[in-house]
Amino acid sequence: MTHTIRNLSTLVELRSNEVEKLQSEVAAKESLRERHQKTLDKLTHLYESSGASGRLPMALALNCGDYKQGVMAMAAHQKVNLSMHEADMAVSQRALTAAYVKREVLGQVLEKHQHAAVTAQRSQERKQHDELATQLWYRGHK
Template sequence: MTNTQHTIRSLSTLVDMRSNEVDRLQSEMAAKESVRERYKKTLDKLTDLYQSSGPSGRLPMALAMNCGDYKQGVMAMADSQRLNLHMHEADMAVSQRALTAAYVKREVLGQVLERHQDAAATAQRAQERKRHDELATQLWYRGHK
């Protein structure tokens, strides 16, 4: 195996590894997007719950306190969900940067691999032309003897 073939094979392996990394990170991002959507739906439901419970001021004292406690509890859960959502979105931003970096690395290695493959193909075509020229020269000499 020539040095060029070895280099191409090594670069091809690296490109495959980077592609696998990109695929893995894309899967992780898809899973995180799903979690983000669940957070948003839960937050919407919690907001709906405390808004739809109605005004508590018109109720008798015990019911008004119970309704107020309920609203405060649901609002606290909504705040907790909102905080979790923000933290999750920050984590997603970090993951997105890692995905972008992995994608760029894969693309750069792919371009290097392509250049090496093109150079090897050009060298091989030149070698074949040289061999054909040598054969043609030999035939020409034989024909003129």
């Protein structure tokens, strides 16, 4: 029984380590997602705030239009990167959830085994006390 409890304790500890590792990974990915989002917001602001180019002289209008197209292309690329990163985050979050569930299940199994061991030990102690009491009673009546 103690061997099983020791093995289960080791498994719970390993699962806890896995959960902590995955939590760190998800936190790092969330930080990266926020950076992607901030970059996308800045790029969007850049091309929206560059103003209308139609009232500018021809050379400046072309230059301004090229600038807007370049920034919009970078923003589109950033959107793709962000959506791919969010998909990767979803996979990591599912892995974290699965690891957490495994740890909780093993923890519950460990608790049941520990409770059963304590119950068995108490039963054994009661049995020993009953045997001693019976022996004392028997000796007292001889």
